[in-house]
Amino acid sequence: MYICTAQQMRELDAYTIEYGGLNELLLMEIAGNAVSHALIHNDLTRDAIITIVCGAGNNGGDGFVIARRLKEMGYNCSLFLAYEPQHLKGVAAQHFTIYNKNFPNDWQLCDQQLTRLKQQLGESTYIIDCLLGTGLEGELRLYEETLIQCINDATAYKIAVDLPSGLHATNGRIPTIAVHAKKTYTLAAPKTGFFLQQGPAVIGEWHCLNISVKIAAHAKLGMDLPQVIDDKLVSSGIPYRPADGHKGVFGYSWIIAGSSKYIGAAVFCSNAAFQTGCGIVELTTTSAIHIAIASQSPDILLTSYDEALEIPNKANVIAFGPGLGREKPTLHQAILQKITALNHPLIIDADGLYYATNMQEQLKKRSAPTILTPHPGEMAMLLKRSIDEVENNRFGVAKELAKRYDAFVLYKGHRTIITAPNGQQWLCPIGDDALGRGGTGDVLTGLLTSLLAQGSQPMAAMQVAVYIHAAAASEVGKRTGNYKMTAWQLIDALAIKLGQYIR
Ligand SMILES: NC(=O)C1=CN([C@@H]2O[C@H](COP(=O)(O)OP(=O)(O)OC[C@H]3O[C@@H](n4cnc5c(N)ncnc54)[C@H](OP(=O)(O)O)[C@@H]3O)[C@@H](O)[C@H]2O)[C@@H](O)CC1
Ligand SMILES: Nc1ncnc2c1ncn2[C@@H]1O[C@H](COP(=O)(O)OP(=O)(O)O)[C@@H](O)[C@H]1O
Ligand SMILES: [K+]
Incomplete structure (x- = not known):
């Protein structure tokens, strides 16, 4: 519509x-x-x-x-x-x-x-x-x-x-x-x-x-109208899951996230990816938190930031940024340099966006898709404007950023807007304050990574991810009240929602 x-x-x-x-x-x-x-x-x-x-x-x-x-x-x-x-x-x-x-x-x-x-x-x-x-x-x-x-x-x-x-x-x-x-x-x-x-x-x-x-x-009138994401579109965008599929069929997500301060970002992002159907999830994070993560999430493969510069893995999609922090700028900038040069779909989120500001030209030259997922504060940083300025022109700035980086943009907010590099835009009409808490963005990045790993095209993956994320949160909110939803409850609800929408 x-x-x-x-x-x-x-x-x-x-x-x-x-x-x-x-x-x-x-x-x-x-x-x-x-x-x-x-x-x-x-x-x-x-x-x-x-x-x-x-x-x-x-x-x-x-x-x-x-x-x-x-x-x-x-x-x-x-x-x-x-x-x-x-x-x-x-x-x-x-x-x-x-x-x-x-x-x-x-x-x-x-x-x-x-x-x-x-x-x-x-x-x-x-x-x-x-x-x-x-x-x-x-x-x-x-x-x-x-x-x-x-x-x-x-x-x-x-x-x-x-x-x-x-x-x-x-x-x-x-x-x-x-x-x-x-x-x-x-x-x-x-x-x-x-x-x-x-x-x-x-x-x-x-x-x-x-x-x-x-x-x-x-x-015909030269209008470039945004469209609203609806149930039908979501159903048709969920990747097919063959009954005879093995882990290799369901993709390999490489998530580069987390720091001693932001352990949750790494845990929630990687678990959201694993618990929404991705075959293998590898998390690259600081080795200081490996034990904590391994005891919580034994399904996730763990590697350290230092290894990220050396070891090639079998990933078919990369997510960079949740909970990175800004304490290791040289290392994290070098990792972004490396993964930008790879021919994988690349999601850049949270502090990853901070490092992306130094790499506009390299990111623009990529032939594989890049997806930027800013919230309003990050959009303001990327465009060097105030939050008021970007929020007063949400459709416009999303298009501008997509053009600048030749990237897909998922502009978060109460009504999230997604934009293709060619300027085509879609809007998520649902979602509420149940999502207004730390960690929900990390869950979204995990879900998006998982959908891409399972074979979705970027636009379809973004449409499904934002809608399922919002619908799942509303459902948890109805059960627990919007004051109380945890990231774990949201992750649990994602797979159930995907199941409800599957064709
Ligand atoms: N076009 C079509 O084919 C179709 C259109 N359709 C319908 O038409 C609607 C649009 O109609 P519209 O353009 O007449 O405007 P509308 O919303 O009724 O407002 C005008 C009135 O508002 C007033 N007003 C303005 N500013 C004001 C203010 N600050 N403070 C106070 N008053 C203010 C203004 O007063 P004035 O300034 O003239 O004194 C005038 O009286 C559209 O929403 C849909 O419902 C459907 O029937 C489908 C076919
Ligand atoms: N009131 C709200 N209505 C709809 N969606 C919301 C609301 N508040 C937050 N969200 C969504 O929750 C997520 C929060 O992401 P983000 O701000 O990156 O959080 P974090 O980095 O702490 O995980 C985004 O997807 C955003 O669109
Ligand atoms: K009215």
Whole structure:
């Protein structure tokens, strides 16, 4: 599923109108119809008290169609307008006229004191938010701010149409206040702001409705739209595991990680790789922690950092960086030099990224794939910018880094973005605060290494890894509460999740 900015959505709407034989009035009818169908099938009970709050733009226009459709079906539905009908323009005005023809004067204006609106919202079981959509610009006006506050104060189940009012569709900012939706029915495509900044906190559960907008025209219009990773894609990306496969078939991961301070990083990364199907996992780490690791994880082959410079191994994928620390810069830089020259897929994570900053040109020249997995702090370091700067432009900086290093980039965050060297982007729509603790990134690197070792292509491996990692964590969180998940519980859950998604 493609993700659009507000501007891209407008261009695709315009294209549909110009070349698709549909006019704006019809598109709005289709949109309002799609939302009312979804409401009836998924949400509304027969005795529900429904209030639809409409603004003066086309988002409000959708609301007029929804109100008409619901009333035609016999639902108890009240329509509130933020502004007098003479302020309506274009197709929104036309749809208000159609509504009024069918249900004459069966609407109310939000009065100055908002007493009638507040009372109605207080009595409602559902509030349908059609105040503002993709047309929101700049700071919210005080009047709309008050209306949104009234909606949020009500205990009703809130459903946003296209997006919660007050949220910026493109950048996910909420300058003042936004409707806290339990659910969002978005039209044609989810908007980039759903996955950035404060967007994820207010959109609730979101569903995208097909309203005949020609999304497929994006390539013709020169748009490079990111896509959302979904269940189907994950299922098709999990490497095939033949019943007659032996350890040689399931790959050899070479993980270069850990230090006396960060033992866990090495343990979690290598165990995540081994416990998600990789045939052999070799961990190169400081010999000072070998005994501790061997007693905890006897399945893992152990070698020391000094050996890494000399001994060739049989690995088919290399991961470098979790828990390295920065105490041995000469040795670790030399190891990165060596493995960069090898023709293996190479994942560079955590402190490995610090050493990568000195090797941009060598990494760029590699013919085997390189995958960089920065969190926002590491992205800021790699691009020499502040964390705010990179976080304010997540899609953009991920593309920039991918280009600079000619690498795949997995940009971590609440909504992780993965980017191919050619700029193609995918976004993981799931994951929560269960993952917000040390060690979960090491587990992700282990899983990613394992998938590559088992034969996945880089893009598929990243898509599967981020999604399975987030889904597994949510499941553990449901069982234990999000305060309590340990890296071991996450590792255990990974294999179970992979099993659930396998074709
Ligand atoms: N195009 C299509 O074919 C289709 C579009 N569709 C629908 O149209 C929606 C986009 O419609 P849109 O462009 O009319 O914008 P919309 O979100 O209603 O906002 C405009 C209103 O917001 C107001 N406003 C703006 N800034 C403000 C602020 N800071 N503070 C307060 N108010 C502010 C602005 O007021 P004004 O500045 O004009 O006084 C105006 O009244 C889209 O989300 C989808 O739902 C569907 O029907 C499918 C077909
Ligand atoms: N609130 C959250 N929602 C979704 N994912 C999260 C959240 N917090 C952290 N994560 C994920 O958890 C992982 C943390 O990785 P990282 O910061 O490298 O941790 P560490 O290096 O300590 O293991 C990343 O995959 C990140 O996307
Ligand atoms: K809305």
